[in-house]
Amino acid sequence: MIELDRAGRSFKVRREVVHAVRDLSFGIAAGEFVGYLGPNGAGKSTTIKMLCGILTPTSGTVRVAGLDPSRRRTALARRVGVVFGQRTTLWWDLPLRDSFELIRLLYKVDRKIYQERLAELTETLDLGAFARTPVRQLSLGQRMRGDLAAALLHAPDVLVLDEPTIGLDVVSKAGIRDFLRRLNAEQGTTVLLTTHDLGDIERLCRRVMLIDHGRLAFDGTLEELMATAPGEETIEDVVTRLYTGGAPPERAPQR
Template identity: 65%
Template structure:
């Protein structure tokens, strides 16, 4: 469904010393040799810190931007040269921008979308009824878009993106700013259309709850380069993220300090009454630490908290890892040993 091979997108950055005097130009690589493939029916998360190149990649996939070099195919088409043909097979939702008509009722907006995509009336009626039921649109179909809540508008945008039954759905921050109920509705809907209709979905988000709930595979881009491609469990094993041991003692006491040749020195980093939190290095054996704790203290209860996806990604972004891109990526000088120095973005002129 998506084939990207050594895709590069560069921008020219102009710097000035003051007034209208031009000092020079610098080339900024927002996307730097990214390669990956997405198969039909996959639900893939595309992650990265701010400025990593996620939105630039999405814009190239949808034909808004043209790649500086490399090969890019979406649904078998070149996005920049076949934008109209691709639009009929692609659905896109940008969480911070609506594709609906602001002053029209939602129903009329969706009718205009049908005419833009030239959807047959019978197919439109069936698809409209299905999306209205799945996204619970009926209560506000006749409400002007400008009067909809953020959650209602987002559901309307999803309906507009899927009204022509696309093969591929590209989502950029679809749950940003949504409340818990609206977010759950959107997640349930995306999970359902992927499982039941086989719609391929590429999801870009900073909400890691979306990733853990929906995605079986994640791509991580950092400094314009692909840093990881694989499953969440494999990602947790890739990055050395610490676990937390929560020990509830029989009575309050000073912070626990464990010093053992098998795991080194571990100190409680937080104390709240009889409960204490100890951070375990990734190499430490939890059973050995618990046994040492039980020998020195009267313990009532113990809980071990594995590193969450937030901790794992924070470690990855900090560089506490080795890059795990596929071995056949076309780096000219071999795979990078770590993130390159990031240029100063403050001088970039849009």
């Protein structure tokens, strides 16, 4: 479903070449739920932008659903849904339901199919209470549920999530996690999740990839990741050790 073969992306910054991603190779099969981790500047966002066709790789190849994202962006848009936690794809001054209708027109979704899909998403994500509310008046948790629905209205095969639970309260976060878990299990949607919230990874992902300085540093199951740092109790400690090359910071004593 997703394939990268020695993919790289470099930029020129003040006459110097910066390699945001280099020699990146991995594959994600249909139906997988994969966590993609890395510190700020590691290359996560660059990878996502290459997968979505926003950036063209400067070396290697990228394929999503059998398509070259940079050359087949329109065709790819029908197969992929994207949610950026810090940016909305909804129209700020329009009621949520009007944003959904515009998205239906953009993706040319049949009205009957759209109505069925919207009814399902409205019930599952509990959107009914604020469907008529302008997006600018929604709480962060409500907006994120709206963005998730918007990304899924055209029934994509692949869902790419960039920090989908950032800034959410405990209840909102739990609701979105539960929705994503069921979406993957019941509909077989392939999900690639980038996040700094390792609770998302622990509760949702069966496979984890770590990127550092543009290169893949780890690819395996959560159990295999924990085994890389014997004696550590949490995934946060393990990831910290992998990235710092030393002992994780001391945890505050429990009271």
